[in-house]
Amino acid sequence: MTRNVLQIRDGHGRRASYMRISVTDRCNLRCRYCMPREAEFIPHDKILSYEEIEQLIALSSDLGITKVRLTGGEPFVRRGFTDFLKRVHGNNPGLDLRVTTNGTLLRPLLDEVAAAGVQVLNISLDTLYPGRFQALTGLDAHAEVVGAIDGALAHGLRVKVNVVGLRGVNDDELGSFIRFASERPVDVRFIEFMPMGGCVAWSPEKLWPAEDIIEEAGHHADLEAVARSEGDQGPVRLFRLAGGLGRIGVISPMSNHFCGSCNRLRITSTGKLRTCLYSDREYRLRPILAHPRLSIEAVKQVILRAGRHKPLGYDILNHRLGGAVCSTHMSAIGG
Numbered sequence: 282m283t284r285n286v287l288q289i290r291d292g293h294g295r296r297a298s299y300m301r302i303s304v305t306d307r308c309n310l311r312c313r314y315c316m317p318r319e320a321e322f323i324p325h326d327k328i329l330s331y332e333e334i335e336q337l338i339a340l341s342s343d344l345g346i347t348k349v350r351l352t353g354g355e356p357f358v359r360r361g362f363t364d365f366l367k368r369v370h371g372n373n374p375g376l377d378l379r380v381t382t383n384g385t386l387l388r389p390l391l392d393e394v395a396a397a398g399v400q401v402l403n404i405s406l407d408t409l410y411p412g413r414f415q416a417l418t419g420l421d422a423h424a425e426v427v428g429a430i431d432g433a434l435a436h437g438l439r440v441k442v443n444v445v446g447l448r449g450v451n452d453d454e455l456g457s458f459i460r461f462a463s464e465r466p467v468d469v470r471f472i473e474f475m476p477m478g479g480c481v482a483w484s485p486e487k488l489w490p491a492e493d494i495i496e497e498a499g500h501h502a503d504l505e506a507v508a509r510s511e512g513d514q515g516p517v518r519l520f521r522l523a524g525g526l527g528r529i530g531v532i533s534p535m536s537n538h539f540c541g542s543c544n545r546l547r548i549t550s551t552g553k554l555r556t557c558l559y560s561d562r563e564y565r566l567r568p569i570l571a572h573p574r575l576s577i578e579a580v581k582q583v584i585l586r587a588g589r590h591k592p593l594g595y596d597i598l599n600h601r602l603g604g605a606v607c608s609t610h611m612s613a614i615g616g
C-alpha cells in the first residue's frame with residue numbers, strides 16, 4: 282500500500298523535509314555564548330514527554346519529513362535518551378536520525394548510540410585547549426569530548442564538529458582546528474556567533490565572519506571548495522584540505538543567509554513549532570496532541586499551515602538591526 286505523504290510547502294518555493302527537535306532545555310555545560318551561569322530551567326511537566334515526541338516524529342513522516350535531528354539543551358542529560366533513540370529508530374527504520382551533543386556524556390554510550398541507528402553525530406567543541414574549554418563551558422571535560430569524537434569515529438559514525446567562531450576568543454586556534462580535521466575523517470564547521478535571546482556573551486566585535494575564516498584558513502592549508510552538488514551539505518560551505526582526512530566548513534547565519542534553500546522546522550522542548558530561527562512566531566502543538574477530541578490530523582493541519590507561512594529569516598533579521606536573532610535561548614529552541 283502506498284502511503285499518502287503530504288508536503289510542507291511555503292510561499293517561497295521551499296519544501297520542509299528536516300525537523301530539529303529539542304528534547305530538553307537542560308544542560309550540564311554553561312557555554313558563555315549560550316546560557317547564563319545561573320540558568321533557570323523549564324519544569325519537567327512542561328517538557329514534551331518521549332511519547333509525545335515519538336508521536337510528532339511519526340506524524341511528521343506523513344508530512345514528508347525524512348530527517349530528524351534531536352538536540353537540546355544537552356540531549357544526553359535527559360534520562361532514558363538512548364532507549365528513546367532506539368525506539369525512534371525501531372519505529373522509523375528509514376528515518377535519517379541525527380543528534381547534536383556537547384559530547385561530554387557520550388563516550389560510555391557509544392555502543393548504544395551506534396546500535397540505535399544514529400547516522401550522524403554533531404559534536405560541539407569550541408577550543409582545543411583544556412583550560413580554555415573549562416573557562417568557556419564551566420566544566421573540565423575537554424578530554425571527554427575529544428575521546429567521544431574519536432570513539433564515535435571508531436564506531437563507524439559520521440562526525441561533524443561544531444565550533445562557534447568567536448573573534449578574540451578562539452580565532453587563534455584556526456590552524457590547530459585545521460590540523461585536527463586533517464588528522465581525522467571529520468567535518469569541522471565554524472558557526473558564526475549569533476546574538477540569541479538571553480545570550481550573555483554577545484558583543485558585535487566577537488563576530489568572526491565566515492569570509493574572514495575562509496581567508497584566514499587559506500594561510501594554514503590549501504583549500505578546495507566542495508561543490509554543493511556533492512551530497513547533503515545544508516547551509517555549510519565545505520572545503521577539502523590538501524593531504525588531509527577531514528574537511529573544514531563555515532556556517533554563516535549572520536553574514537550570508539541561506540534562507541532561500543532552508544528546509545527546516547524546529548520543535549522546542551515545550552512542543553512549540555518554530556518555522557524559522559529568526560522568527561519568534563510559535564505554534565503550540567502540545568495542547569492539540571493532548572486534547573481528547575482533537576486528532577493527530579489536527580496537528581498535521583497546524584504544521585502544514587505553519588509551514589505555508591515559513592518566512593524568509595533574513596527579512597526579519599534586517600528589521601532587527603543591532604537586536605537579538607530571536608528572543609529565546611538557543612538551548613530552549615534547539616540549535
Ligand code: SAM
Nearest residue numbers: 315353354355381382383405443474475611616
Ligand atoms: N548541547 C548540544 C551542543 O552543544 O551541541 C546541543 C544544543 S546546542 C544549543 C546546538 C548548537 O548551537 C551547538 O553547536 C552550539 O555551539 C550552538 N550555539 C549555541 N548558542 C549559539 C550562538 N549564540 N551562536 C551560534 N551558535 C550557537
Ligand code: SF4
Nearest residue numbers: 308310312315354383
Ligand atoms: Fe549546553 Fe550546548 Fe548550550 Fe553549550 S551550547 S550550554 S552544551 S546547550
